[in-house]
Amino acid sequence: MDLTLHHFIALLPLLVTSATAVLVMLGIAWRRSHTQSFVLSVIGLNLALLSLLPALQVAPLQVTTLLVVDRFACFYMALILVATLACLTLAHAYLGEKQGKGYPGNREELYLLMLLAAAGGLVLVSAQHLASLFIGLELLSLPTYGLVAYAFFNKRSLEAGLKYMVLSAAGSAFLLFGMALLYADAGSLSFAAIGTILAPAAQPGPLVQLGMALMLVALAFKLSLVPFHLWTPDVYEGAPAPVAAFLATASKVAVFAVLLRLFQLSPAAASPALQGLLTVIAVASILFGNLLALLQSNLKRLLGYSSIAHFGYLLVALIASEGLAVEAVGVYLVTYLLTILGAFGVVTLMSTPYSGRDCDALYEYRGLFWRRPYLTAVLTVMMLSLAGIPLTAGFIGKFYIITVGVQAELWWLLGALVIGSAIGVFYYLRVMVTLFMVEPNLRRHDAPFNWGQRAGGIMLLLVALLAFVLGVYPQPLLDLVLNAGLVQ
């Protein structure tokens, strides 16, 4: 297959991101400067975001057998790039602008690692082949180990990094084994080919089912679905706040996008046994995620558990896999992304600049409203959005998921969803009411007074505004997602 100019244009977002990573690396080798690395990365990512426009002109286009750049891929690429940009601005504030104050170690490599991980995410969402799936997943995961353990002199951060690495490696082994089994039966690694080869058989063979199940285990690990969720709270708690935000948004969105494409293109997923397995995982994730979150007094852990539950909700759409499902996943991921970015953004700004440990204990947020009303308003909107209350984006997402569930008549899953939401409300409300309670006397951390005038703060206010606007007038988002559907 010859590569023409069109192919390069289609790959432009990925190429720009990778080039930025190289450039930032060379820049660090030449002269260490926090501002320089940050500015370079932000410019690169913005260019990558802009290059989506020409890429859309040539889409859909197959670039080798590994990648396909279609509207679906472009949509998720945009999500990943935006999420990465947001995490970068948060990280800039978090590490501290002036030398000597804030993060004591080398700051520049964080941007490099995040750019690399973003490139992995871009590969992942355009993957149409098991090989590119694996490459993308590893390119996404390997820098993340470094990111999670970036504050390595902090015991928790290092522990979280190691834990994530060991479990992630085990997940990769499952993934490879599953792929091998699938290849043994289908004789091809391309998503579509697997689909067509296996289509004549009414019931996929045991080898295929086992292979799919093993791959599902690996991906469920990345998405922290029960029972593969055990790493989530620890890693969320240990990782520096902007990294946790990246892990919760860009990384999970990319993995879910590829999972969705795999399921849509390979009907092997439709076997009843696998559907049953997914249903059990979804119900367990919704219930366990919400129940365990009840007991948390640490905001980052709480968000970790809540993300388990939220991906349980998303599985409802994946299981339905018909009608509005692809659209619902798109809408839900956008709303989830905004919400989690906002929530972690507040945690990050509260812990800014870095001073040994993040400000993540719930009691540190007591009475925040009376000190930082607008920051509190942001967190309140995010909590309401996570709980799916009207006037916020989260409501539209949840509405979509319930719509898909009703359309596909998945009553058991809907039951779990309703119960899970009711439990969820309890801890989201607890966080919210804490913000408005009477101030305690002691306080350790607070966001800087001028947080709203810095890049991170402005980004956060924009995210909150968007979460509100999309909750009131979601039509533009729905149009966008409708155009980003998968064409089979």
Place this chain on the structure above:
Amino acid sequence: MILPWLVLIPFIGGLLCWLAERHSSTLPRWLALLTMGLVLLISLWLWQQGDFQLAPGGGRDPTWELEFKHVWIERFGINLHLALDGLSLLMILLTGLLGVLSVLCSWQEIQQRVGFFHLNLMWILGGVIGVFLALDLFLFFFFWEMMLVPMYFLIALWGHSAADGKTSRINAATKFFIYTQASGLIMLVAILGLVFANFHSSGVLTFDYALLLQAKLDPAVEYTLMLGFFIAFAVKLPVVPLHSWLPDAHAQAPTAGSVDLAGILLKTAAYGLLRFGIPLFPNASAEFAPIAMGLGVLGIIYGALLAFAQTDIKRLIAYTSVSHMGFVLIGIYSGTQLALQGVVIQMLAHGLSAAALFILCGQLYERLHTRDLRLMGGLWGRLNYLPGVMLFFAAASLGLPGTGNFVGEFLILLGTFKVAPLVTVIATGGLVLASVYSLIMIQRAFYGPAKAEGALRGLGGRELAMMLGLIGLLLLLGVYPQPVLDTSAASMHGVQQWLAIAFSQLLSAR
């Protein structure tokens, strides 16, 4: 264009209250008063100039006194669709009136975070007005859920924790929120079920009331969907097995919160049944009617008995609400014009009398710093005006002729007797229990030996004016309810038609 403004004014007013707090602590109060006064004036003006012959009804296309429609979410056929008929107008009138009262009764009670308090108060009222006007099922659900959050804040931040420390205000608020949120989600599932059932038969994806009224439903599906709606409304009304959030929420809420809860929020459930529950699923509702009436009777007796056993005066009044709402439930499902008209009067009268009783409780609390009836007694001689006023509202609550409550309960019982004599007989027994708990409350609080000496501060001008206004309105409703009855006649006739058609079909099927 007047309808969207009716919804928007409280929201904008609330934001202004919040912003005004930094300038002065009384400015938010005046702004809130102005906002609710404006709502009240607009609704009075609408009442005065409309004739309210237009209302939706069974077997024809719905018609409205006033209508507003604008595309909102095209993808699902969702519109910003607001409309007004006699029933919604009366409910909005009540909302505006109680809104003014809840601002007034917080004048002394709320001294902290005044601006944020009024923001929440105004947003609750805005959400409630939205519920009373929404005609798109999505929009209805939107407002239905939206009013929960400010109510939660109102209870959780400005409430009182119980003296024994068993239930804190935050627990009570959370319980309220979870009950209504979970049942609301069940309703959302039912709404979507209805929308897709309609989509399968007609091929149109819509949330519009008028189109969904014509949905062809399989009987089993209709019954299930009806139950989904009923559960949400039953939690809010409340119907007995699902009522346990109510006493806690009331006991812990600040006065304005209790006034809004008892006066308006409970009425949204009755309104929901009249506007959506029955018209959308008339056949299933007719089939379900005996069960619903049974639940209503259970509520009347159970609420009255538990009210009798309370020592916390606010909990006592909360349980009387359960009992009174039992009458409303019976009246709604009896399906006669007389009983349905009685339901409207009962809703208005209970809104006024319960609000007044809660305000009086608040005033007692301001003076005594307790709500425990065991610590009261002998207050008649120590307080000016208040005991007498309370006696009047207790008498209203037990359904004394001359008050609106009597008209409401009498019409409900009279209308129901034709279709369900047994239910009526038992429910009438509830009236006896009502006199027992009302008089016991007065007896324990104001008579008997005094627990302490010395006169307490009597009612001030603001407090007395509120009470006299309410007494006047309640008497007016009791002796001359005709204007109200005329306003709601067409709407209630519509509901009656839906049920009548369904009942006759049910009879012929047997």
